[in-house]
Amino acid sequence: MSDEKFRSQQESWKKSVDRTLERFPERKDTFKTSSDIDVERLYFPDNDNDYENKLGYPGTYPFTRGIQPTMYRSRFWTMRQYAGFGSAEETNKRFRYLLEQGQTGLSVAFDLPTQIGYDSDDVMAEGEVGKVGVAIDSLQDMEKLLDQIPLDKVSTSMTINAPASVLLCMYIAVGEKQGVPLEKLTGTIQNDILKEYIARGTYIFPPKPSMRLITNIFEYCQQNVPKFNTISISGYHIREAGSTAVQEAAFTIANGMAYVDAALESGLDIDAFAPRLAFFFNAHNNFFEEAAKFRASRRIWAKIMKEHYQAKDPKSWKMRFHTQTGGSTLTAQQPDNNIVRVTMQALAAVLGGTQSLHTNSRDEALSLPTEESARIALRTQQIIANESGVADTVDPLAGSYYVEELTDQIEKDVEAYLDRIHEIGGAVQAVEEGFMQREIQQKAYETQKNIEKEEEIIVGLNKYKLEEEVNPDLLKVDEALEQAQIQSMNTIRQQRDQKAVDYSLEAIKENAKDSNANLIPFILEAVKVYATIGEICNVLRDEFGEYTGI
Amino acid sequence: MGKIRVLIAKPGLDGHDRGALVIAQALRDHGMEVIYTGLRQSPVQIAQAAIQEDVDVIGLSSLSGAHKTLFPKVMEALRERNASDIPVVGGGVIPAEDIPYLLEQGVNKIFTSGSSTEVLATYIQQLIDPESAFITPPKKIAHIGIAVNKIDDVLSFYTEVLGLELEGVETVESEGVKVAFLKIGESRIELLEPLKESSPIKQFLTKKGEGVHHIALEVDNIDERLNSFKSKGIPLINTEAKQGAHDSQIAFIHPKAANGVLFEMCQHPEGSEK
Numbered sequence: 001m002s003d004e005k006f007r008s009q010q011e012s013w014k015k016s017v018d019r020t021l022e023r024f025p026e027r028k029d030t031f032k033t034s035s036d037i038d039v040e041r042l043y044f045p046d047n048d049n050d051y052e053n054k055l056g057y058p059g060t061y062p063f064t065r066g067i068q069p070t071m072y073r074s075r076f077w078t079m080r081q082y083a084g085f086g087s088a089e090e091t092n093k094r095f096r097y098l099l100e101q102g103q104t105g106l107s108v109a110f111d112l113p114t115q116i117g118y119d120s121d122d123v124m125a126e127g128e129v130g131k132v133g134v135a136i137d138s139l140q141d142m143e144k145l146l147d148q149i150p151l152d153k154v155s156t157s158m159t160i161n162a163p164a165s166v167l168l169c170m171y172i173a174v175g176e177k178q179g180v181p182l183e184k185l186t187g188t189i190q191n192d193i194l195k196e197y198i199a200r201g202t203y204i205f206p207p208k209p210s211m212r213l214i215t216n217i218f219e220y221c222q223q224n225v226p227k228f229n230t231i232s233i234s235g236y237h238i239r240e241a242g243s244t245a246v247q248e249a250a251f252t253i254a255n256g257m258a259y260v261d262a263a264l265e266s267g268l269d270i271d272a273f274a275p276r277l278a279f280f281f282n283a284h285n286n287f288f289e290e291a292a293k294f295r296a297s298r299r300i301w302a303k304i305m306k307e308h309y310q311a312k313d314p315k316s317w318k319m320r321f322h323t324q325t326g327g328s329t330l331t332a333q334q335p336d337n338n339i340v341r342v343t344m345q346a347l348a349a350v351l352g353g354t355q356s357l358h359t360n361s362r363d364e365a366l367s368l369p370t371e372e373s374a375r376i377a378l379r380t381q382q383i384i385a386n387e388s389g390v391a392d393t394v395d396p397l398a399g400s401y402y403v404e405e406l407t408d409q410i411e412k413d414v415e416a417y418l419d420r421i422h423e424i425g426g427a428v429q430a431v432e433e434g435f436m437q438r439e440i441q442q443k444a445y446e447t448q449k450n451i452e453k454e455e456e457i458i459v460g461l462n463k464y465k466l467e468e469e470v471n472p473d474l475l476k477v478d479e480a481l482e483q484a485q486i487q488s489m490n491t492i493r494q495q496r497d498q499k500a501v502d503y504s505l506e507a508i509k510e511n512a513k514d515s516n517a518n519l520i521p522f523i524l525e526a527v528k529v530y531a532t533i534g535e536i537c538n539v540l541r542d543e544f545g546e547y548t549g550i
Numbered sequence: 551m552g553k554i555r556v557l558i559a560k561p562g563l564d565g566h567d568r569g570a571l572v573i574a575q576a577l578r579d580h581g582m583e584v585i586y587t588g589l590r591q592s593p594v595q596i597a598q599a600a601i602q603e604d605v606d607v608i609g610l611s612s613l614s615g616a617h618k619t620l621f622p623k624v625m626e627a628l629r630e631r632n633a634s635d636i637p638v639v640g641g642g643v644i645p646a647e648d649i650p651y652l653l654e655q656g657v658n659k660i661f662t663s664g665s666s667t668e669v670l671a672t673y674i675q676q677l678i679d680p681e682s683a684f685i686t687p688p689k690k691i692a693h694i695g696i697a698v699n700k701i702d703d704v705l706s707f708y709t710e711v712l713g714l715e716l717e718g719v720e721t722v723e724s725e726g727v728k729v730a731f732l733k734i735g736e737s738r739i740e741l742l743e744p745l746k747e748s749s750p751i752k753q754f755l756t757k758k759g760e761g762v763h764h765i766a767l768e769v770d771n772i773d774e775r776l777n778s779f780k781s782k783g784i785p786l787i788n789t790e791a792k793q794g795a796h797d798s799q800i801a802f803i804h805p806k807a808a809n810g811v812l813f814e815m816c817q818h819p820e821g822s823e824k
Contacts, residue, residue, distance in 0.1 A: 112562070112563035112564065112565075112614055113563065115563075116563055116590075118563075123592070124563065124590070124592070125563070126562075126619060126620075126623075127562060127616035127618075127619025127620050127623075128562055128563050128564075128614060128616045131614050131615040131616055132564075132614050132615060196565070200565050201564070201565015201566070201567065201589050201590075202563075202565050240566075240568070241567075241568050242568050242572075328568070331663070331664060332643075332662060332663040332664055333664055365643065365663050366643065366645055366663075367615065367643065367645055368615070441571050441572075441575075444568050444571065444572055445571075445572050445575050445576070448572045448576070448667060452666045452667060452668060461664045469646075471645075471646050471647065474645050474647075477615065479618075479619075548588075549588045549589060
């Protein structure tokens with residue numbers, strides 16, 4: 001391409017941005033540094049050098065430089081802190097506190113019994129009720145959880161996978177009670193079962209019926225809840241389990257392709273569901289590698305969607321993602337040091353162009369965060385957004401020899417993994433054979449050995465240690481909660497219309513047998529008459545069987 | 551005895567098994583037989599598996615905050631099956647303040663975040679087989695001790711002729727000696743000069759004249775090692791470790807044990823070795 005043509009394309013991009021700006025104005029009329037230097041929206045090279053091919057402009061294919069033309073000059077990323085513990089009432093209080101403190105979206109952590117579809121009085125739930133998140137048994141708990149939170153204004157992300165359909169239905173039911181039209185509900189369900197088998201462990205059913213539930217949700221939401229993100233394809237937990245940055249990106253994208261394949265197989269049109277696919281990545285300490293990972297992942301996904309799946313709608317090509325800083329990088333030793341780690345990781349995510357961000361609290365290697373720790377974590381994002389100036393231009397790392405080389409190299413290595421997984425027969429097959437699990441575990445063990453040999457230095461852990469650690473104040477979940485939760489569930493069981501519950505559960509059972517039926521409307525009916533999550537999941541367990549690991 | 555058998559178990563619903571898997575592999579690398587239960591085991595299932603597999607020790611991992619309920623339940627399930635002689639160790643995200651309660655419930659030890667797999671493996675080895683436990687060999691020759699009449703008279707041979715670096719000279723009152731350290735690779739030469747008649751070095755010089763006095767070995771777990779030597783009837787000069795130079799813990803083995811060679815064991819505090 002001639003320099004002249006290259007410059008004329010720059011001009012046409014600038015003009016297209018002007019049109020966007022009429023609808024989405026930037027935060028300020030002009031951006032300046034402390035020395036009064038003007039900060040342009042975008043910096044780019046004077047000549048071609050593959051620029052259009054590899055980088056392109058923000059908001060245009062292949063989206064290496066971001067999915068919107070103006071990125072954070074218009075609006076900061078969504079600051080979304082994952083929270084939840086104990087009872088629905090307590091968590092509701094924490095949510096309202098975080099919203100008052102300037103948080104812009106909710107993110108619900110559920111306790112393990114909820115995540116694995118057990119009621120709080122199930123023998124398997126013993127000791128776990130309300131521990132790592134909020135306990136939800138029936139619609140009543142969801143009503144308490146979202147009390148006085150306007151669902152037409154706040155978007156909610158729910159970390160729920162195997163029983164995602166049940167929690168989504170409860171959310172829809174609360175929305176209806178608040179009088180919010182379904183098409184105005186916004187948020188995300190994680191709904192990514194493959195990474196549960198690989199790394200996170202909260203699976204219930206075997207892969208095949210699990211994939212069916214997921215495509216049922218895609219279809220139902222496309223028709224009824226169009227602004228809801230129906231899946232958050234997650235590399236986060238793969239990374240926490242010990243993978244490298246490349247493996248995180250590769251296995252996540254491979255899983256994403258498996259969901260696309262499943263949806264296509266069930267007869268959905270690519271451009272009908274692909275724009276609602278969202279991703280969820282980790283941000284660890286190797287600063288430039290992390291930023292490059294995000295840029296490379298966007299480019300790879302765009303190419304796959306456009307070239308491999310032939311999606312026509314540019315929205316289908318865009319990889320939108322949430323980022324959380326790396327829990328496994330935090331140390332129990334000298335926990336205040338974690339604030340610094342989180343800051344670096346958050347900065348890498350922002351420079352990588354994330355759409356939303358959770359910053360971990362300093363005490364997470366010890367327990368759930370206290371209110372004070374959660375506030376510092378949120379303030380960390382606010383400082384990056386408002387004080388550092390990194391949000392004032394788009395993709396400031398572009399053009400760095402190092403970052404562009406890393407981006408290219410990550411792309412190459414990820415594609416090599418994608419080829420291997422393709423040879424195995426796709427992500428579902430690779431999961432069933434334990435391929436990804438083995439790859440990750442090998443890296444996890446290598447990392448541990450390197451730390452013990454002090455080839456990898458972790459400040460405060462294997463170097464710069466303190467003789468005596470100070471024990472910080474930690475959050476304690478009330479042990480009496482379990483009994484109170486069981487009590488309130490029993491009350492609901494007595495007050496509800498049992499006939500309606502039985503009828504709705506029977507309908508789920510019947511339709512579960514028919515692999516062509518969409519189960520979501522039936523689950524929604526059951527939820528509305530206060531059937532519990534355990535009752536609904538047990539019906540499905542009977543029909544689908546349970547996954548027991550490999 | 552044969553290989554130590556370990557059951558690594560994940561009680562409750564917690565799906566975080568990175569730690570459990572890493573530990574399973576590390577213990578295998580230490581020559582142990584490891585059985586991993588997989589996720590979501592009830593306390594009763596864990597106790598049954600431990601008995602069925604005839605394991606020597608159980609390792610529990612929990613990161614979900616349910617340890618205060620689930621670990622004691624495992625202990626109870628073992629008691630009910632007359633298997634409370636199987637020791638139990640635990641790990642995961644466990645706040646320091648919960649540890650005393652868990653130990654009270656009969657858990658042998660809790661390893662929290664940041665513990666090394668080496669330390670864990672050594673702990674299990676000692677717990678199950680105290681006799682063989684510390685068989686991790688000495689790490690290096692810490693120094694060679696040479697008895698001399700007067701340090702000042704011989705020092706120039708070491709510093710000028712051999713060209714070694716003099717690290718320092720210090721007095722160890724308890725032994726009645728003056729000591730000069732000369733660095734040589736990862737080891738040292740230690741020149742020992744008696745300061746009084748009662749000094750063991752004086753006795754050595756009187757009996758044998760100047761020359762090599764002892765060889766010092768750098769070791770881990772000096773106390774456990776001494777206990778085991780005692781139980782094996784190895785003759786010792788020091789049955790308990792005592793304070794040596796540079797904050798080290800030292801103990802001498804009697805020359806009878808090693809054909810007339812005097813061995814010293816010394817352990818430096820972690821990270822202090824140069």
